[in-house]
């Protein structure tokens with residue numbers, strides 16, 4: 001084995017849902033840099049324009065629509081013959097996302113859980129069934145530190161921010177759903193892993209950034225580019241015996 005090729009994604013077809021977003025676009029770029037043919041699959045085409053090139057196509061995708069997912073995945077299979085890597089970064093949320101716990105409407109809770117966790121379920125099912133047919137593949141789901149631990153609400157004091165309750169339920173669900181898929185499809189050479197980022201800097205209010213950073217061993221928020229290494233690891237042969245794992249990329253947030 002030539003270990004220099006361990007992280008190669010050459011000759012692989014990758015679909016990045018939510019690939020036009022803050023983290024998804026870096027993941028799409030990273031997979032492309034490591035040799036994959038990449039589809040940016042997103043509900044918002046306009047945001048994807050800057051990242052599309054001759055080896056990076058676009059799939060119009062709404063992860064809340066079963067038919068829409070079938071159409072998008074079928075297009076990729078028609079054009080490339082297979083899908084080797086699916087990274088789920090799509091992040092649907094309702095207009096009223098971000099309400100404090102006591103004000104969350106039940107309809108809003110249901111829509112968010114259904115659209116995000118439900119959408120991940122639909123994407124994973126379509127991806128895994130295709131991968132089973134073709135003899136293998138890799139699924140990577142974006143979860144969060146809040147899928148394994150509760151928010152410290154003191155970091156939101158002095159800002160309008162909070163962490164919605166549905167987020168914890170969705171992200172915890174994504175981590176265990178990922179393990180389920182790993183167990184269910186392992187015999188078919190389909191690996192499924194989650195990545196749980198900590199807070200990514202995106203021009204949040206200064207008061208929040210300061211408090212968040214002080215609570216993190218590395219003393220700062222993350223950058224979207226810092227998620228890419230884990231994706232390449234989990235997408236490539238470098239992690240050929242890793243499945244059902246949840247890899248935390250959080251500057252040590254969950255270490256203490």
Ligand SMILES: NC(=O)c1ccc[n+]([C@@H]2O[C@H](COP(=O)([O-])OP(=O)(O)OC[C@H]3O[C@@H](n4cnc5c(N)ncnc54)[C@H](O)[C@@H]3O)[C@@H](O)[C@H]2O)c1
Pocket residue numbers: 017018019020021022023024041042043044047061062063064088089090091092093119142143144145196197198199200201
């Ligand atoms: N940003 C962070 O601090 C952070 C931290 C931990 C985990 N995460 C997770 O990482 C993932 C990506 O987050 P982000 O910060 O890049 O979000 P983002 O909002 O920047 O990007 C999300 C993308 O999803 C697309 N999208 C929304 N609804 C969709 C739908 N129904 N179908 C298809 N695409 C849809 C959007 O158009 C957007 O391009 C999410 O799962 C998020 O929970 C983010």
